[in-house]
Amino acid sequence: MSEILQPHIRLSSKNAAKYALLPGDPGRVTRIADYLKNVKELSHNREYYCISGTYRGIEVMAVSTGIGGPSTGIAVEELSKIGVKTLIRIGSCGALQSDLKKGDLIIASGAVRDEGTSRAYISTAYPAIPDTDVLFALIESARRLGYPFRYGLIRSHDSFYVDEEDEIDDFWRNKGILGADMESAALFVIGGLRGLKTGSVLNVITEYRGDLKEDINQYAEREDMSMEGERREILTALEAFVRIDRMNP
Numbered sequence: 523m524s525e526i527l528q529p530h531i532r533l534s535s536k537n538a539a540k541y542a543l544l545p546g547d548p549g550r551v552t553r554i555a556d557y558l559k560n561v562k563e564l565s566h567n568r569e570y571y572c573i574s575g576t577y578r579g580i581e582v583m584a585v586s587t588g589i590g591g592p593s594t595g596i597a598v599e600e601l602s603k604i605g606v607k608t609l610i611r612i613g614s615c616g617a618l619q620s621d622l623k624k625g626d627l628i629i630a631s632g633a634v635r636d637e638g639t640s641r642a643y644i645s646t647a648y649p650a651i652p653d654t655d656v657l658f659a660l661i662e663s664a665r666r667l668g669y670p671f672r673y674g675l676i677r678s679h680d681s682f683y684v685d686e687e688d689e690i691d692d693f694w695r696n697k698g699i700l701g702a703d704m705e706s707a708a709l710f711v712i713g714g715l716r717g718l719k720t721g722s723v724l725n726v727i728t729e730y731r732g733d734l735k736e737d738i739n740q741y742a743e744r745e746d747m748s749m750e751g752e753r754r755e756i757l758t759a760l761e762a763f764v765r766i767d768r769m770n771p
């Protein structure tokens with residue numbers, strides 16, 4: 523555990539909690555604060571906005587990762603250095619299956635490693651999977667809260683605006699992949715290599731063959747079911763921390 527100030531998240535072991543929520547968007551950190559008590563603003567540097575607080579008596583942090591594997595990898599490494607042990611991504615994603623609707627949750631049981639960051643660490647023979655306790659805790663929490671969700675494989679990618687994105691989506695859809703994000707694979711692989719417990723719960727903000735740009739604009743403007751999905755994923759992850767903490771107090 524390092525007392526040295528980490529250069530990107532600008533935190534040291536003095537700031538660490540056992541549990542961290544990892545949204546991509548710094549704006550989501552501000553909204554997470556509404557679910558916590560004793561909220562403290564810890565740091566804000568580049569894409570990393572970091573707060574701490576308590577949820578049902580448990581100390582948690584929320585740290586934004588920015589978009590994509592590289593900035594997520596930096597956050598995960600630096601959080602690990604200061605002593606954070608359990609990290610759950612709460613992200614937005616695009617659905618690849620037609621039964622998934624806006625505001626539904628996808629709990630990732632593994633990620634296709636179609637991005638560069640995890641490959642910079644180790645060959646794709648190494649699996650991108652969450653910690654089993656975290657996965658089960660997320661599933662149980664979503665079930666108890668009564669939220670619509672599916673669990674299964676997702677795809678993490680670096681290719682938001684490539685010309686062939688529809689064809690790529692169709693390829694993975696036909697392999698049964700539920701949705702697409704840009705960070706979960708890096709989180710799972712780096713977390714696995716560093717001995718961390720990781721998980722990922724994603725809010726469907728655009729349906730299969732939906733209007734991606736329009737839907738992301740709606741999310742940025744905090745409209746419709748995407749905000750309800752965000753509320754659901756935050757509570758699912760916080761309740762998962764409570765379950766995990768009961769198992770390993």
Ligand SMILES: O=P(O)(O)O[C@H]1O[C@H](CO)[C@@H](O)[C@H]1O
Pocket residue numbers: 545546547588589590612613614615702703704705738
């Ligand atoms: O909403 P966040 O958590 O950033 O997640 C998704 O949104 C971004 C793209 O709009 C990517 O980071 C993708 O993974």
Ligand SMILES: O=c1cc[nH]c(=O)[nH]1
Pocket residue numbers: 614615616617702703704728734
């Ligand atoms: O389609 C989408 C939507 C959000 N994030 C992604 O990575 N893909």
